Amino acid sequence: MNRSFANACSAVLGIFILARGAVGWLPAGPWSPSGYQCGSYYLFLPLDRTHSCTAEAAFGEGARVTHRLEFAPFRREKFTVDERGYRNLQANGKPRIILFGSSFSLGLALNDEDTLSAQLSRQLGYTMYNASDVLSHSLTSEPISRAAKSVNMDRGWVLLEILNRAPYNWAPSSPETPRRRMQRQLTDAAASLQSVERRVKNPYAVTRVSVMLNMHLENDVLLPNPESYLFPEEVLINGRHILLYSDDKNFFRKPADPGLTSEAVVRLRDDLAHHGLKLAVMLLPTGYSVYYPFLRDLPGRDTGGAYMGSLQDQLNSAGVPVYNCLPLLRDAAASELKQGRLIYWPDDAHWNPRGVEVVAAALAPWLRSLTDAVQ
């Protein structure tokens, strides 16, 4: 057999390698992600330091994975990362509070000005530094104290967001031995390599082609959508349809042990104290927890709500300042529902600017009292 077939196959492979490599190393800028979240973009491909991305018609992850764009209230989203890789606008003086939490605190699906840290900074009159890192799932003092050090904050408050979805590793932290330090350095080195790898593997242009192709292929006619189970559709008592994240529902039905969570938080408080930092906790409910009482088909008991109440009691008894946002957000959800509005996105797991506004308004005086006391 002559080599023409092998040559043709090699040529096809070569063209794909070249095209793939070229796309992978294109700068992020030209690939303006209109119609797609900058936040997701950030997860796929960490933005360069001090980078900004704008999506003119962004929509939520729920709408994307279920291919239900009819749920998407398209919105403008600007996503800015500062020189340290955290999501912050220009700092107004030395920060007095560091915010550390999940994608809710990071502000996924929100415009820069609408994030919790941005709204609280405006209301407090001083900077709340957003050090939320959704890729970090451990609850140790190290990343928090490192962030505090990077912004020259040698004392002050840490506002820790605990979402009732258990994203954290609750293992107790232990002193850093030379071996652990080496492991951490190796992990950091691997992480920086991974960011290069992610640049190659998940460049946004390819992701977009992939999303478009799969939206047409996995449309529940040609092929089933394998991810639609992630955001099942629920109906609220006013007849409004909403996509709620399945992990939130699962956690709500079978929450973690609040005792373990509170023990870990107390450990963290003690560790942070060695760095001159005080800890306050904000218990934040997921969309499912907030809208649970307003579901048309109310399933089971309010176990998720009970978890947050119990965690609040335990943290209070341990002397950790804690704010449970669940009652506040449920009240707000009820009054907004009467006007046909939501405080979480109907097409995403996260809260919308109105939800953040409600929490920021309540948290600001509480935080002010804490920080004023320390002054």
Next chain:
Amino acid sequence: MLFNSEVFLFLFLPVAYWVFWLLRARRQRYIWLTVTGYVFYAGWNWKFCFLMLFSTLVSYTAGRLFLLPQWTPHQRKWILGVPVTVDLLLLGFFKYADFTLQSVSSLMSVAGHPVNVPHLNIVLPIGISFYTFHTISYVVDSYRGTITPTADFWEFASYVSLFSQLVAGPIVRFRQIEGDLENIGVSKRGALDSIGWSYFVIGLSQKLLIADFIAAVIDPALANYGQLGTLTTWACMLGYTYQLYFDFAGYSNMAVGLGYLFGIRIPQNFNTPYKADGIADFWRRWHISLSSCLRDYIYIPLGGSRDGTTATYRNLLVTMLLGGLWHGANWTFVVWGAYHGLLLCLNRVFDDEWHRIWRPARLIGTFLLVVIGWVFFRSKDFTMAARLLGNMFAWAPSGSIVASGTLAGLLAVAFAFAHFGRNTFEMNHEWSFGMRCVWVSLFAVCLLRIITSNGSPFLYFQF
């Protein structure tokens, strides 16, 4: 690392290929094949490379010892027994320890003496079932004198870690590729490339364009098997029957193709098994490398058919039970093996009567028996198996399957290829210009699919 992944196709394969052919000396090529094999394996979990290295060292040492003339038969048995035991212990620990503990715990509970058995959560090293078979077959064949053990460590290491057959077979025995390995220093680049690409592209198309699309439809349906009816259960099980074949045969074809690209001819693993007209015939066509290993290393040493009828049936059953267990640490696999063992026994009892039946009826009957067997293979537990079998043989109103039209189309295509098409070893791989265009286009479609999807593992990785 998957054959159908970007990192394999766009980085690993081109580098492995070009460096291999840049090297001239036989030893250099052995070393390079070994290095690529370990890099390929490390793509999943580098820590388990040490396990493979250990297994390789033990078997190589045994082979070297067999080369020495001074051993008594008793001592030779020890040289055989130690490495085989070590390999089986490794396989047993990593694959079956948790299963055994949990089975003992369940048994004790049933007996009214519940015991608290810890779950060890042992990570199963990918491909351990395959490479331990490689090393065991090497040691046994060396003991039997079927092969002359190699004195070159790198030759043996490259055989064990040959990436094309490392994690999902075929189970290539040393004697089957010994000649090509010996001549690896004189093989010329390009001599077999077109054949290799032909096998590879066909295999990739089987995997991505048939098996994966069928899986995309039936997996969500089988995840909710409680809602399936009779027709939809049959549709899913027929889908799974073809998915499994095109997935595994596709992988085997890719392995053969990759072997050709490196000058190594890997033997046939599938001979259009759904064309079988009896269960014994099916096992001569399905996963040939495994069934021949089971025959040579279990069935025949047990006595084969030499010790009378009862012993033959016992040997068949034991062999197939172990074959079932080899596929996975789950009782459903054991039952699947027992089912096939029983069918093989019945095949021997009623062989004459069976062959008096009209051939198309035999083909259909064999196929249906195989489909029924796949129910146990696919089910995660007996509840699922019982429900699926109940649906298949007692009428249940059908729930719908999402994308059922696509499934019908895929089943028609798969049916045509599996029952009427030629397998890759029956093709001469001399393609006309038109067919070359077809295959190259399909290759491009596959590459586009790889780039735009997350990739799906081969079903046989779990074994």
